[in-house]
Amino acid sequence: xxxxxxxxxxxxxxxxTVTLTCASSTGAVTSxxxxxxxxxxxxQAPRALIYTTSNKHSWTPARFSGSLLGGKAALTLSGVQPxxxxxxxxxxxxxxxxxxxxxxxxxxxxx
Amino acid sequence: EVQLVESGGGLVQPGGSLRLSCAASGxxxxxxxxxxVRQAAGKGLVWVSxxxxxxxxxxxxxxxxxxxxxxxxNAKNTLYLQMNSLRVEDTAVYYCARGVNPYYYGMDVxxxxxxxxxxx
Numbered sequence: 001x002x003x004x005x006x007x008x009x010x011x012x013x014x015x016x017t018v019t020l021t022c023a024s025s026t027g028a029v030t031s032x033x034x035x036x037x038x039x040x041x042x043x044q045a046p047r048a049l050i051y052t053t054s055n056k057h058s059w060t061p062a063r064f065s066g067s068l069l070g071g072k073a074a075l076t077l078s079g080v081q082p083x084x085x086x087x088x089x090x091x092x093x094x095x096x097x098x099x100x101x102x103x104x105x106x107x108x109x110x111x
Numbered sequence: 112e113v114q115l116v117e118s119g120g121g122l123v124q125p126g127g128s129l130r131l132s133c134a135a136s137g138x139x140x141x142x143x144x145x146x147x148v149r150q151a152a153g154k155g156l157v158w159v160s161x162x163x164x165x166x167x168x169x170x171x172x173x174x175x176x177x178x179x180x181x182x183x184x185n186a187k188n189t190l191y192l193q194m195n196s197l198r199v200e201d202t203a204v205y206y207c208a209r210g211v212n213p214y215y216y217g218m219d220v221x222x223x224x225x226x227x228x229x230x231x
Contacts, residue, residue: 001173034215034216034217036216036217036218038156038218040156045206045221045222045223045224046148046156046206046208046221047221048217048218048219048220048221051211051216051217051218051219052211052216052217057219087155089155089156091156091158091217091218093215093217095215097170098161098168098170099158099161099170099171099172100146100158100161100217101158102148102155102156102157102158103155104155105155105156
């Protein structure tokens, strides 16, 4: 069973920078896993932020960026705003089985 | 405006069936693949199923294989999820999401979700 692992929680100060990571139990995450990142606030549906590692949707704020870092997918929030407090989920594509797997999510607290 | 609206959720007994619908508008539905994703209360997101743009190819998470069937009607701009042999652990909010083209690129637009409760 494939497991995608994220940090359970992270805390950042307003205006600061925080990096979330996304690891696969199958080995290093590469661009071929087409990493996606989503933001979810309490009581709301998820909102897409990043697709295919680093591409932003038209609505994605510039302070969000995606990359590959040390064999993991990464989401960096720069100049964090209070409204960035939310749960963040990564999604990886496993082409061999034609399936997708979400990470367990990271709760980001802005304090 | 691109919009996805789920419906069909409700309370069902274990072993029962339910069909969810996702009505799409604001885009050319027949050219996009679609996903179902669920989330149990207080838990994380779980990818459930995918269907390609013309309905000829589908995939499922292991926990629902043989019980759930994804389908679509491109003439009605609607996505479906037929859920049979429901279990208590299927209780969740079910979201539909539009696939990014090409299909393996992920998801972009999400609906607001419909709640499924499996309980006796």
